[in-house]
Amino acid sequence: MTDTQLVIIGSGPAGYTAAVYAARANLSPVVIAGSVTAGGELMNTTDVENYPGFPAGVQGPELMESMREQAEKFGAEVIYDDVATLKLEPGAHQIETALGARYTAQAVILATGSAYRELNLPNEKKLSGHGVSWCATCDGFFFRNQHIAVVGGGDSALEEATFLTRFASKVTLIHRRQELRASQAMQDRAAADEKLEYLLDSEVTEIHGEDSLTGLTVRNTVSGETAELPVTGLFVAIGSDPRTSLFADQLSLRSDGYLNVEGRTSKTAVEGVFAAGDVIDSVYRQAITAAGSGCSAALDAEHYLADLDAVTKQAEAVAAEASQAPAPIAS
Amino acid sequence: MSTEVTDATFEETVLKSDKPVLVDFWAPWCGPCRMVSPIVDQIAEENTEKLKVVKVNTDENLETASKYGITSIPALYVFKDGEVAKSIIGARPKPALEDELSDFI
Structure with a gap:
């Protein structure tokens, strides 16, 4: 069991951007990137021409490698494994991976993205990989x-x-x-x-x-x-649906199946659990909007953890004072 | 690292093998292939007794790929006694792959 401040689930633009911000804030985030899906949807694209900062365009996989490198440079730990179970318990969220690693996290950022939608026609599965x-x-x-x-x-x-x-x-x-x-x-x-x-x-x-x-x-x-x-x-290529099966029974989803967050924040219904990227975005769904929302989630998580830390220190101070004070006189 | 097999060596190495052979059909431009490749290597190392594991670069060995009707990669095929005994299309996490390969490992 590894105790952490922050676990980020997902490694697309949202997950890695959250990791860059959280790592620079010294939160030592652990990114559970996925064993075969690391880097997210952009790993299956070629030229990305609308990500700012690359006037000549950039290859999707190259962009994601750069984001990963940037996150790791500031101290994010990237794990190539999949989350098998997630138990949301404020203060110590429990995460177990498919390969059996276990983590507790004071805060979690869900950046699980979306999965391709199928036509749902007979023969579609059978001929998958055969045309x-x-x-x-x-x-x-x-x-x-x-x-x-x-x-x-x-x-x-x-x-x-x-x-x-x-x-x-x-x-x-x-x-x-x-x-x-x-x-x-x-x-x-x-x-x-x-x-x-x-x-x-x-x-x-x-x-x-x-x-x-x-x-x-x-x-x-x-x-x-x-x-x-x-x-x-x-x-x-008829779009995609948010990937919510890990937490659908623990968090509030919108009627369209996307994960619900509070207003313009990244806060979900459970304390210390934040969300970013395509899993919350049914409208824009761009690499740059996912990256931006990953940044918001990291900042929200950072504030949450700072408040949690302040509350803990205050409680410790109160307890220390109480132990030094004379015993109250029974009335 | 597992052996690279070509159109020229496929028959000798795969079809005439005594042991079942897991063939990883891949290509350099395929992102999911790169992700699943180290997992295939791990499975190879952990099952050397039971399973031979080889890779076919479909970009350079289109003849073998087209003979077996490969149109999506990564494609993991198990050959037993010269015949296709199992086919897995698309990248999967290690536990899921081990599960699908349970008859052979």
Whole structure:
């Protein structure tokens, strides 16, 4: 059992930024980074062009390595393990990892991020890894000169689609509405891409294939007509859901499933437990907003721990005084 | 560090092995592959008696990767007597991998 002041769960921009601030405040934070997910979602991206300070862009994994290095430089301890159980008990929150390490923490910052959403169609799981993929940067290479479909209309969907045109003979972007949600910059880039086609007002209703993906059935959401799309690759980028299973039964969640925090602070419903990043943010969901909220959480945790320390010292002083004072006279 | 196997050595090293072989299909550009690689190395070291562990760089050995229909990496395949006996797609924490490989370790 290791007693700590602060444990940070998660290692995306929110977790590592919280670690930088907390480490500089001498809180010796322990970051439980995840054994295979360390660095978070940016580890699966290539060029990040909108993180301030990098006019030439930066590779997602490189940015995350730099954040980790910066946190460690100031004394954060990064552990490549996963939290198995979390028991929130004000004063001494209990954390146990998958490999059996145990920690108590006076304060905890939850920066668990989000997980890719699935289409929830039959065959999606079966063909996962056999044509159905969630990581264009990992798997795009295997679809050289093939026809690929990307589902989604946000920045990640367009980024994946334009990335995949490097390999594919053709990429079809399927989005259930007429309007894309992606930023104008991303849409402009996509519009210039000759290998990219759009199937708007459309949704995938069936995924076909026995051993590997052979095609999709796509339904027009306006006319109701269906059509077959003979693709061998399907990349799903329809957003993500907050990762809350570790603490969903101990903290208050909003109706949309995101973790609830008090106003503009990072405070959760339990004393000494703070949250940052995508797990609390259903609106902005950017690396820079996650980093900013990681900073807020570290500052909130720092104030909480300072107050806790002051209260403890005061109690000790009162106790010391009481032990020196003459015994009260019984009345 | 486990052995790197190529298209040229795959048959000899993997398909003709007496012991089951865990093959880690990876590529240099794949982030999750880099994360799972040290875990695969640990499993290799802890199970040298029962399991042979090798790695195939799919970027340089596309023939083997395409023969086994690899379209997502990391992909961990166990070969027993020349046949695929188990396939695990995507990076997993060590306890989860050990659990999936329990028949072989």
